[in-house]
Amino acid sequence: MSAGSDPVVIVSAARTGIGSFNGALSTVPVHDLGSTVIKEALKRAAVAPEEVSEVIFGHVLAAGCGQNPVRQASVGAGIPYSVPAWSCQMICGSGLKAVCLAAQSIRIGDSSIVVAGGMENMSKAPHLAHLRTGVRIGETPLTDSILCDGLTDAFHNYHMGITAENVAKKWQVNREDQDKLAVLSQNRTENAQKAGHFDKEIVPVFVPSRKGGFRPGRRQPMNQEVTVQFLVRSHARVAGSVPSVGHAGGSQ
Template identity: 55%
Template sequence: MTDVVIVSAARTAVGKFGGSLAKVAAPELGATVIRAVLERSGVKPDQVSEVIMGQVLAAGSGQNPARQSLIKAGLPNAVPGMTINKVCGSGLKAVMLAANAIAAGDAEIVIAGGQENMSASPHVLPGSRDGFRMGDAKLVDTMIVDGLWDVYNQYHMGITAENVAKEYGITREEQDAFAALSQNKAEAAQKAGRFNDEIVPVSIPQRKGEPLQFATDEFVRHGVTAESLSGLKPAFSKDG
């Protein structure tokens, strides 16, 4: 069996919901990283056997977003692309599939990862293809129904977190303390430049002037304390 190694890894900075990356399509984000890993590794575009990308929220993204990403990145048309959906595990599963293909001798070099833009996930109108004879029609948020909604138990994944906390006796105070510590560590790492080498800047056109080079995670909250978090309202249940 062939040994499998990772020769290059990169990511974009993580944008907040409705933030700097809100208008940048997921395939464009993927293409930005693909170009970067090729440049960093010295791998030529025509040496790539396949591109596998995980993407959960694909509604309105067009056919096979992974294929779009590789074409936008400048890879030859002959390179195949595959988009997979395993919900939160999609990107990791893409890497596993790539490793399996190389180990089995079916591929030599595979680019694998995940791409997503929750802010761009559209609302849809189920049942509208045949028209509505009478009454109101309801828009459905694909970010919720395709990404965050348990189709079997019919509730938001946040409720699953609430259920787990109750089952294992995890208190609100313990969660706030853990969240604050996590944010503090992320803040310290960000200020120390720990993420700089792994982040690929995304060029975002502006109405006036030069494009914005987005390269800093937006989700990191500076100065967070457990006390400040304790004042926030629970996100999913009143006593959460």
């Protein structure tokens, strides 16, 4: 097995809109979100599903999604059953790691065309209860799989919001500086969205319903015309904290 000398290139890209928590996309299974994007990415690249040699997706919240959700997405996009499809789990870096793994697979000659990316639907992540051995008496707790598997450090048992606090302290980032950066980011996103800069990359998703279904608009939920004064009023986690809800990305 030898590494190839030809460069690995990305020939196409697509994504769904970013839905809000329990919003318009919340009822769509994660593998259907994945299938929708895979179909469009292949179409844009003029690649037939039969030409794909491997599918790699990052996926964190897999509880209750069925066996190998990435394979479900792959087959749902028309890629043959014979094509291997699998997921990698690196928390927030999962999707980007999948792209890196795809490049490595091509470089060493294992694959020639790889579909790589990430998929998630936090709104459908279940609450969990350990009932394997039964409950003899009293109540049993429910565990939120979003917090347990996605947002809580397994070694120190604290939420990623605490990590944001630690990073702010380490690099001496104060609340005022973070507010200014958050406003700049929000305003740039709003302006780009209004100008239609995201439209070409976003694939509409069909959402089934009792009335036949619909396709949500391409615009993504966000605060409009955010100002520093608006963020100053956003409550921090505790008094004296640097990160606040106004700095955070929404759950999807």
